[in-house]
Amino acid sequence: MKYMEFKKILDSLDSEIYREVFQENQDNIRIKKEKTAVKNFEKIFDAVFQITYEKGFQAMTMRDLSSRTNMSLGSLYAYFASKEELLSIIHRQGGSMIKNVFAKFHNPDDPPLEQLRSVIKVHIFLSEASRPWFYFTFMEAKNLDTEGRAAVLSMEEHTENMLVHILETGEQQGVFLKRNHLLTASIIKAMQQEWYLKRWKYKKRKISVDDYADYVLEFTESFCLNAEQVKYNFPDNSIGQ
C-alpha cells in the first residue's frame, strides 16, 4: 500500500472528527448550533497545533490563540471551560480517532508477515496524516492529568502488544526468528516515532513517507525474518511486493 491510497480511505472518515468533538462536549459548551461549532473547533484545533509546535502548549497564551483564530477571548471560552479542558478535549478526540483507524486497517487473520508490514505502514502513514496530533500528544503528555497520562500509556502499550503478538505468531509459524519480541516491538515503535518527531529533517532531504516506511520495513525484516522459511514460501523474488 502507498500513502496516497491510505490517505484517500482516511479522508472519507476524517470529516466526522469535529462533529464528534461537538457532540461529545455539547453539555459543557455554550454554543448550540452544530455548524458554527464544527467550523470553529476546526479553526481552534489547527491554531493550537500551530502555536504549540512553535513554542509548546504551556507557553501558548489564550491571547496567542485569540489572535491566530481571529476570535476574541470571550468567544473562545464559549467553546471550552478552561485552557486545561481544551488540552483534554484535543487528547481525547485524537485518541479515539487513532483507535478507530487502527481497528479499520488491521486484519488479525492475515499471515504474520503481511500483518507486520501493514501495522508498521499504517502507523507511519497515520502519523503523517495526523502529524500535528501525534507530535502534540508526545510533547504535551506530561501536562495532562493522571487519567489523561494513563490513556496515552495504555495506547502505547496497546500498539506494542499488537506487534509482539504478530512477532510471536510468526515465530511459531517459522516465518520470524526467535528474538526478544518485546524489545523488537519497542524499537519498531521508536522508528515510527522518528517520522513524526523529525519530519522537518526528512522533508528537507526529500525523503517521502513511502521511502521512509519502506526503509523501516527493510531494516526490520532483515532482523526478524527467517531467511530459509521465506525462500521456501516465496521462491521467486516477489518478496517486498
Place this chain on the structure above:
Amino acid sequence: MKYMEFKKILDSLDSEIYREVFQENQDNIRIKKEKTAVKNFEKIFDAVFQITYEKGFQAMTMRDLSSRTNMSLGSLYAYFASKEELLSIIHRQGGSMIKNVFAKFHNPDDPPLEQLRSVIKVHIFLSEASRPWFYFTFMEAKNLDTEGRAAVLSMEEHTENMLVHILETGEQQGVFLKRNHLLTASIIKAMQQEWYLKRWKYKKRKISVDDYADYVLEFTESFCLNAEQVKYNFPDNSIGQ
C-alpha cells in the same frame, strides 16, 4: 565495553562540570566564591532537571525552583540574571560536555565495524549517564533562542555525519552493505533516542542499558553487515565479542 567501565572513565571528568559553569559565567553572576557557586549550581541544575521532567521548563516557576533547592528567590537570582539565561546556561554547558566525551571515546583509526559499535554504545551510555540533560535538551529545545536551537541541530547533524562516514568507509572496505547510509544513520539515532526518552519503560521491564545497547547493535548489524565478508574475517564465532 560495558556501561560500568564507561561510567568509571566518565566520572573522572564529571566533577569538572560545575567548576566550568562557574568560570564561564563569572562575569554575569554576583557570587564570588567558587566553592559556594559550584555547590549551589549543582543543586540548582538538579532541581531544574527534576521539575522539568515533571512539568516542563515553561511550567516551572521560580518559586518551584526556590522551594526545591531550599534557596530564596533573591538568592537564585544571584546565580543567573533571568530564567531564560538559566535555560541557556544549562544548554551550553551540556553541549560542551557532550562534545568532549565524544571526542575522547572516538578513535577514527579503528576499523569501521569497531567504530560503529563504539559510537552507538558511547552515545547510549552517555545518554544514560546524563539522561536528565539529554531529555531536557530534547524536550526544551523549542524554548531556546535562535542561536541555541542552531547549536542543537548542528550537534544532531554532527553525530549523524559521524555515523554516515563510518558506514561509507565500511562499505568501501566491503564490511558493510551498500545502503542509504544517511537513512540508516537517522534510524540508529532514533534507536539511541528511544533509550533516554522512554527510560522508565525499560526500567519497569528490567532491561539494563547494556542489554539495550547490545540489542541495538544486533539489530543494526543484521541490516548493515556484509555477511560474506564477516565470515571471511572472523571464521570462528568471536563476532559480537
Place this chain on the structure above:
DNA sequence: GTCTATACACAGATAGAC
C-alpha cells in the same frame, strides 16, 4: 454568538535589610 472591558491571581524580577 461575539465582542470589549475588566477582575484577579500569579509569574518574573528587584530592593534593601541582615
Place this chain on the structure above:
DNA sequence: GTCTATCTGTGTATAGAC
C-alpha cells in the same frame, strides 16, 4: 551571600453590552 517584602507585567477567566 541570603533573606523577606514588594513591584510590575501578564496570564486566565468572566461580566455584561450588543
